[in-house]
Amino acid sequence: MLLSLLPSLFVLGLAALAAVGLAQSRPSPLQNAAERSVAARALALALVVQAIHFGEETLTGFPERLGALLGLPAMPMSFFLIFNLAWLVIWVFSVPGLRAARAAAFFAAWLLAIAGMVNAIAHPLLAVAAGGYFPGLVTSPFIAAAAVWLWIRLREATEPPPNFPS
Numbered sequence: 001m002l003l004s005l006l007p008s009l010f011v012l013g014l015a016a017l018a019a020v021g022l023a024q025s026r027p028s029p030l031q032n033a034a035e036r037s038v039a040a041r042a043l044a045l046a047l048v049v050q051a052i053h054f055g056e057e058t059l060t061g062f063p064e065r066l067g068a069l070l071g072l073p074a075m076p077m078s079f080f081l082i083f084n085l086a087w088l089v090i091w092v093f094s095v096p097g098l099r100a101a102r103a104a105a106f107f108a109a110w111l112l113a114i115a116g117m118v119n120a121i122a123h124p125l126l127a128v129a130a131g132g133y134f135p136g137l138v139t140s141p142f143i144a145a146a147a148v149w150l151w152i153r154l155r156e157a158t159e160p161p162p163n164f165p166s
Contacts, residue, residue, distance in 0.1 A: 007070055008066070011122070019111035033099075039157040041093060042146075042154075043095050045149070053119065058080070063076070070071075106154070106158070113151040116146060116148075136163070
């Protein structure tokens with residue numbers, strides 16, 4: 001089972017490291033309440049689009065097809081479901097957390113922004129490698145667009161580290 005999870009865990013691990021760095025280095029000043037509110041709405045939209053994307057992946061066999069394409073065993077559907085549902089719940093709770101400038105909520109939001117943009121690249125590449133449709137392809141541009149919008153709103157709600165070009 002672990003072997004089937006390695007590609008996803010590797011990519012998500014890199015995204016998580018980047019999200020930690022962003023959450024730690026880009027605080028949201030108290031005066032940015034309006035920007036945090038807009039970022040929270042962007043997060044809410046992105047999580048709805050991510051839920052739809054997750055639905056497409058689930059209904060079209062992403063866990064099995066990814067393993068087969070990479071020459072690995074299928075990812076257990078139970079792991080795929082629990083992992084994705086847990087993150088959807090985390091993002092739901094992060095919406096009010098962004099408004100309150102909670103660092104954990106910013107980490108979760110940055111992670112969704114990064115992962116959503118990675119989807120814009122990964123799903124078309126997987127479709128090319130598969131020689132046709134690959135699960136998640138149809139909704140990948142929508143999660144990518146929502147992720148870019150979320151990224152922009154998160155940047156506006158936070159400030160860069162001192163002496164950092166913005």
